[in-house]
Amino acid sequence: MIKDKIILPLDVPSEEEAKDLISELKNEVGIFKIGLQLFTSAGASFVKEVVEMGIKVFLDVKFHDIPNTVAKASVEVARLGIWMFNVHALGGEEMLKRTVDEVNEICSRENINKPKVIGVTILTSADENTLKKVGINHEIEKQVLKLAKLSGDCGLDGVVASPNEVKSIRKEISNNGFTIVTPGIRPGFATKDDQKRVMTPKEALNTGSDYLVIGRPITKAKDKIKAVRKIIEEIQS
Ligand code: C5P
Numbered sequence: 001m002i003k004d005k006i007i008l009p010l011d012v013p014s015e016e017e018a019k020d021l022i023s024e025l026k027n028e029v030g031i032f033k034i035g036l037q038l039f040t041s042a043g044a045s046f047v048k049e050v051v052e053m054g055i056k057v058f059l060d061v062k063f064h065d066i067p068n069t070v071a072k073a074s075v076e077v078a079r080l081g082i083w084m085f086n087v088h089a090l091g092g093e094e095m096l097k098r099t100v101d102e103v104n105e106i107c108s109r110e111n112i113n114k115p116k117v118i119g120v121t122i123l124t125s126a127d128e129n130t131l132k133k134v135g136i137n138h139e140i141e142k143q144v145l146k147l148a149k150l151s152g153d154c155g156l157d158g159v160v161a162s163p164n165e166v167k168s169i170r171k172e173i174s175n176n177g178f179t180i181v182t183p184g185i186r187p188g189f190a191t192k193d194d195q196k197r198v199m200t201p202k203e204a205l206n207t208g209s210d211y212l213v214i215g216r217p218i219t220k221a222k223d224k225i226k227a228v229r230k231i232i233e234e235i236q237s
Contacts, residue, residue: 119151
């Protein structure tokens, strides 16, 4: 079902506001994303509570640290029962491999459903100048492909990427099951806000994206339920 491909970011500062969004939209979208703001204010116990409500959670924590620290933090994330979480592919091969290995091991040992581990390539907020200033002199697309390939080679389940990069990632990675999650989605009726390179939900799915992160076009709409339904209609049209 199309609704199961829509990830709604809970970009709000408090547990109360997050719960309001969940109860209003849980029958309309398949997945909710908890990012650093809400995770910091409401904590891991809140994540657990949401999971126990039967909600599929993408924990967008973008870990990046030494291999041991990321692997151990990821094990704790897996124990929360979330459906997906992410780490920065820039953390490197050892960090990625150890994370996958330790998450796999704990999940089989403790009988936990294994969360999808997704790599963050290059944030859509970065441009070539941002990369240059941190010493990366590749074109964005080349760098994204390099990191996507590394993520796949290290056993990650997929990547987060801009919808504009999906086609070349699919070409680069032969694994059909490689999951691509795309933010930067704007339906025909919405404004772009601060997103620069956007695609409509239909275009993004057609280009090979598996899951669409759609925030403000829904959360800032007067009628949020109507906004989701309009998006689904737009995809089906
Ligand atoms: O409101 P909007 O649809 O722009 O929200 C997009 C969501 O996806 C936000 O939670 C944002 O942090 C996240 N995101 C993004 N670009 C990335 C990675 C995550 O917009 N590269």
